[in-house]
Amino acid sequence: MERIIRRTLLAKSSAARRYARESAAKIAHKRLRRSQYDSLLRDHKKYVQKIRSELIEDVKRGPLAPIRGKDNKDRIARDLPTADAMRLPDVVEPRKFFNIAVGDRVVLLNGKDRNKVGVVKEVDVDTDSVKVQGLNVYPIRTPEYFEGLDGGDAPGMDQECNIPYTDVRLVHPVEDPKTGILRDAIVKKVKISDVRKDVHGKRTWTRWIAFTGTEIPWPKKVEPEYQDEQCDTKRMDAEERTYVPTLLKPPIPEGVIDELRGKYSKFRDRHDREYIEQKMREDEEEKAMKKARVVTPLMDINRKIRRDKIEKGKTQKLTGDILEQLGRTMAQSETPFLKERSKRAKILEEIQRQEQAGGFGFRPALGQLPSRNLEVPSSSSPPPPSAPPS
Known part of the structure; x- marks a missing residue:
């Protein structure tokens, strides 16, 4: 039984070390992805500026404009990035309190749409970013099977790209102390209070504008309207009770329970009584064999x-x-x-x-031992101590 316990401890410690190595590798990969995304975004902005300058130059020159590609379609799809390339990488440490929700009004602090206000369309906690409706729009390369779906043959489409959380600020109406009229104000710092959890473990809190008594309410969620289709399952069929448990047999077979809890797993530290008794008997038999062994x-x-x-x-x-x-x-x-x-x-x-x-009780004869065992090297025995000087 001691071997089983030792094996479980070794397996858990090795798993913990492996998990620590994998976590460190994931953090390093996330940092690398973040640096790669920053460089990609810079290159993309330069490309967009270059395209704009070329278009302005073509308009100015008219028929004397240079031929930059086979056609307009080839020119647009020259270096457009894909949607996966424009996605922000996952953050190393997720934010503890994400104070922006879908439906909030925010203002952009950086980018081509700086100082513009829009409504949050999507929130991505993993990448610590948001999407604002109609802002931070860039041309994205679309797959070939997307071409012609919207009536055009362009190989790209305009799409809202993710904006980092630090590049946006909440916008909330605040009463003017002089006139008493509500006007939009940029919230520089948000204060959090009354952190709580519901029955499902989801955490919620109350948002306040720092250094004021103004509460920022959470936007109301609009429930989408669904329409029944022919392929949908009817509610009466889904709620029909098709299994009735009885006392004659268990609802789950015993073999299935052993498979679910990993009966033969090396990480298991709780065992059945029969298994423990068997291992204790094996330990007793091993100890008895050691005692019965001949000792020379x-x-x-x-x-x-x-x-x-x-x-x-x-x-x-x-x-x-x-x-x-x-x-x-x-x-x-x-x-x-x-x-x-x-x-x-x-x-x-x-x-x-x-x-x-x-x-x-034992005195071996000199003839029974090999002669080499009786030879003592002279260097092994220390020399006799010399008499101290008088």
Whole structure:
């Protein structure tokens, strides 16, 4: 069962790291898209200005105007961008409070339609932009199958393009303190209050003009009128009750529930009782197999050595005598670090210590051990300490 829990934790941590990498990559991609869109918009504005200057030049020259393309259609469709290219990229961090809704009156601060007031036609929270009806219109290249639908053969059409949220301001009528007449005013800053959520989790709030007591009401939504067609389903057929649950069988089969909740998923941290009992039995069997395993004297010695190391590391402290002995050894060996003894030397020393203490029930004969295991290199044993000078 411990392996299952460890596997779940590792899977969750790896998924979190992967999600962090993907989020960072998405943010970098959004920033790149934003820079690409800015450069595309600048090129498009230059192209529109160039077309206008060419048209003015053609009107002035008359029959002496140069031939710039095969025909008027080819000239218009030369470098027109598509609708997807003119779409703003997604923002890195969405705005917390989007204070502009469909139906609001706004004024443009930048662009060719600067200082013009229009009605918001569409709101795009993902790109942090709005579309104003009849403003910021640019020619957009349309697909070939669109040509001729409106009675013309032009390869492009005028379409409202998205305007960044920072390039528009709300326009709301405010009473003049001198005359008492309502006049339109540009709202520089909007104050928010009474933030609340409805039963569906949708967040709403109240808009105010900052530093005043004037409330900006939300525009009323106009419900579209629908007409019934032959292909539409009738209401009486849609509301007809075709399933009646009974107590004889569950509404959803048990196998479907296991598939929906991911019974064999590695991210699952809640398991059935039968599954837990099975894993506990497997753990008990594994522990029993480890206990029943044959332990050789060499394994027992290594186990004792490791236990002694742990105990010495916890209790032993470096005293003055030990530090002095370490310094002498390091000075004689001419190395800044004390060489570690080989593992074979430790095993032989442990065997000798056990034999001197009375043994532990096992005394190997010299003929039973290989001769190479009994050879102790001279460099592994530290030299005897020299007597201090008198």
